[in-house]
Amino acid sequence: MKSDNNKVSGSSEILKVLKERKISEVFVYPGGTIAPILDLLKKNKIKMFVSRHEQGAGYAALASSKIKRQPQIVLVSSGPGVTNVITPIADAYYDSIPLIIFTGQVGQKDMKKNLKIRQKGFQETDTLGLFNSITKKTFQPKNINSVYDIVNKAFKIASSGRPGPVLIDMPMNIQRDFMDIKNRKKKNRKKKNKVKIKISNKIIYNLAKRINASKKPLILCGQGVSISKSEKILRKIAIKNNIPVTMSLLSLGCFPTKNNLSLGFHGHTGNQAAGMAIQNCDLLLIIGSRLDLRQVGTEVNKFAANAYKIRIDIDNDEIKHSRIKCNLNILGNLNQILIDLEKKINRKTLKNNNWINQIKIYKKKYSLFYEKKGLLKPQEIIEKVDKLTSKKKVVCVSGVGQHQQWTARHFNFDHPKRLWFTSGGHGAMGYDLPVAIGAQFIQKNCLVLCFVGDGSFQMNMQELASIKVYKLPVKIIVLDNNRLGIVSQFQKINWKDDPACGEKWNPSFENIAKNYGIYSQTISKREDLDKKLKKFLNYRGSALLHCLVDSKEELSPMLLAGETLDNMWSNEKK
Ligand SMILES: Cc1ncc(C[n+]2csc(CCOP(=O)(O)OP(=O)(O)O)c2C)c(N)n1
Numbered sequence: 001m002k003s004d005n006n007k008v009s010g011s012s013e014i015l016k017v018l019k020e021r022k023i024s025e026v027f028v029y030p031g032g033t034i035a036p037i038l039d040l041l042k043k044n045k046i047k048m049f050v051s052r053h054e055q056g057a058g059y060a061a062l063a064s065s066k067i068k069r070q071p072q073i074v075l076v077s078s079g080p081g082v083t084n085v086i087t088p089i090a091d092a093y094y095d096s097i098p099l100i101i102f103t104g105q106v107g108q109k110d111m112k113k114n115l116k117i118r119q120k121g122f123q124e125t126d127t128l129g130l131f132n133s134i135t136k137k138t139f140q141p142k143n144i145n146s147v148y149d150i151v152n153k154a155f156k157i158a159s160s161g162r163p164g165p166v167l168i169d170m171p172m173n174i175q176r177d178f179m180d181i182k183n184r185k186k187k188n189r190k191k192k193n194k195v196k197i198k199i200s201n202k203i204i205y206n207l208a209k210r211i212n213a214s215k216k217p218l219i220l221c222g223q224g225v226s227i228s229k230s231e232k233i234l235r236k237i238a239i240k241n242n243i244p245v246t247m248s249l250l251s252l253g254c255f256p257t258k259n260n261l262s263l264g265f266h267g268h269t270g271n272q273a274a275g276m277a278i279q280n281c282d283l284l285l286i287i288g289s290r291l292d293l294r295q296v297g298t299e300v301n302k303f304a305a306n307a308y309k310i311r312i313d314i315d316n317d318e319i320k321h322s323r324i325k326c327n328l329n330i331l332g333n334l335n336q337i338l339i340d341l342e343k344k345i346n347r348k349t350l351k352n353n354n355w356i357n358q359i360k361i362y363k364k365k366y367s368l369f370y371e372k373k374g375l376l377k378p379q380e381i382i383e384k385v386d387k388l389t390s391k392k393k394v395v396c397v398s399g400v401g402q403h404q405q406w407t408a409r410h411f412n413f414d415h416p417k418r419l420w421f422t423s424g425g426h427g428a429m430g431y432d433l434p435v436a437i438g439a440q441f442i443q444k445n446c447l448v449l450c451f452v453g454d455g456s457f458q459m460n461m462q463e464l465a466s467i468k469v470y471k472l473p474v475k476i477i478v479l480d481n482n483r484l485g486i487v488s489q490f491q492k493i494n495w496k497d498d499p500a501c502g503e504k505w506n507p508s509f510e511n512i513a514k515n516y517g518i519y520s521q522t523i524s525k526r527e528d529l530d531k532k533l534k535k536f537l538n539y540r541g542s543a544l545l546h547c548l549v550d551s552k553e554e555l556s557p558m559l560l561a562g563e564t565l566d567n568m569w570s571n572e573k574k
C-alpha cells in the first residue's frame, strides 16, 4: 500500500496517531481483515508481539498496560478473531485497564447493516454489539476522514477517569482506501463538560480532624491507589501516622505486605487478621475501592459496623450504587486528595497505641497456617520462591483458583519492586501465562514468575510457543493438584461431591514444556524443593517447574455466605 504526501489511508491514519503517541509495540493475532494495518505497521518498524491465540495478544497487552500505565494496542481480525479476544477485553474492562483494540471488519459494501439475515460478508460479526457492554466505548469509522480523530479520542477515553478498553472496528475499505489529506477531520479539541471536582479545604480539614481523633483507624486500599499512582503518598500517610493498612486482592503491594502495619488482603479468601481489623476499627478510610462482594461478604450491614466509614473515589456511579453505605463519600482525584490530606493529618502523639498492639495480636493469632508434612504443599513452594527471590525485582502473575489465593497470601508484594498481577472482577482462568509473557516482553531484565494451577494453565498453554519465539525467560510454576481446586472445594462444602472438578487427568507438563524447547523439571518431594527451586530460578532462560502437590489441601480460612469478616470458616487445627 502506498501513501504519498497528499494521500492517506485509514491504516496510515492509525499509524500516524501511534507514532505521535510514541507507541513502540503492538499486540497482534493476524487475519485477512486486519492485514492492511499489519502490513503498514511492519513497514514502519512498529514492534509486533504475535501470539498463538487472540487471548494471548489481549492478555500480553493488558500486562504491558499495567506496567507502563498507559493504553496499549491490540489488533485482531474479524469474526473468530473478534470472538476469541472477548475474554481479555472483559478482564481489562472489569479491572480498569486501558487498551485500544483494533478489530478487522468486512468492507462496508459487504456489511449486512439492517438486513434481517445473519451475515453478509465472510467472517462478518456484530463486533460493536459484542463489545458495547465490556468496553468504555466502541467506534466504527464511516469514512477515512474521521479515523485520525477517532483514534485520538479512543486514547483519551481509555485513559481518563476510570481507565478501560476502547474498541475501534475497522472496515476493510476504510483501512485500504485513500483520501486527500486535506479532508482529515481535525482533532476535536473542545473541552466538553469536563467536570473538575474541587475538594474544599474545609472537607480536607474535617477529614483530617476525624482521622486525628480516631483511636482505631484503618486504611482500606483498592486498585484505585495504583491506578492514580498514589502508592508513595499512601505510604507516607500510613507510616508517618502509624495507621494499619488492608488491601483488596488487586491492590496487594500498593503498601508493602512485609511492613508491620500491613494486614495483607481481606475478604473472601483474605487474611482473618485483616477481617478482625475491619470489624473492630473505629474509622475506616476506603481509598479507590468499589467494595465488591468478595471483599465485604454478604453481610453488608455488619461490615465495619463500628466504624465511621469515609470513602474516596473517582467514580461517582460506584459511590452511588455502593454495596456499603459510607458516612462520608468524597468524589475526586485520589492522588490530589491524599496529598492535601497528608499535610493535615497528625497522629504522632498516638504512636504505639493500643490499636497497633491489637493489630500485632491479630496478626500473630491469625497467622497463615498449613501443615508442612505428608505430600508437598503449594504454600511451601510459594513461600520458598518468595524467600529465594526477595532481593529481586519481580512481577508475580497467577491464574485463578486456590493457587491464586495462596500466592496472594504467601508471597510478598511491594510496588514497584514486587508487582502482583491477577484477574480480579472477571476472575478468568488463562490470564496467567499470557500476562506473564506480556510483562516479560516489555521488561526483559525483570524476573517474571507465573504461579498457575493445572486447570488455568491449560486454557492458554499454547503461548509456550511465544515464550520460545521471543526468548522470554519467564519462570512458570505449575501447582498441579489434579483438580479444579477452588470450585471442587466449593462443591464439596455445599454438596459433598465435586462433579467435573475432581480427579482430573493431566499430562506431564514437563514433557510439554520440553517439546517447546523450554527447560523443565517435575517435583513431588519436599527434600528436593530447595535444590530444584534454586536451579529453576537461576536458570538463564525460560523454565517450567511441574509441582505435584497435595490434592487434598484446601483454602482456609474463607469467608462464606452469611459470615462476617471476623468469623471466617476455617479447617485449621491449631
Ligand atoms: C475461563 C474460566 N472458566 C471457568 C472458571 C471457573 N473456575 C474458577 S477457578 C476454577 C478452577 C481452577 O483450577 P486450577 O487452575 O487448577 O486452580 P486450583 O484451584 O486447583 O489451584 C474454575 C473452573 C473461571 N474462573 N474461568
Ligand SMILES: [Mg+2]
Binding pocket: 401, 453, 454, 455, 479, 480, 481, 482, 483, 484, 485
Ligand atoms: Mg488445580
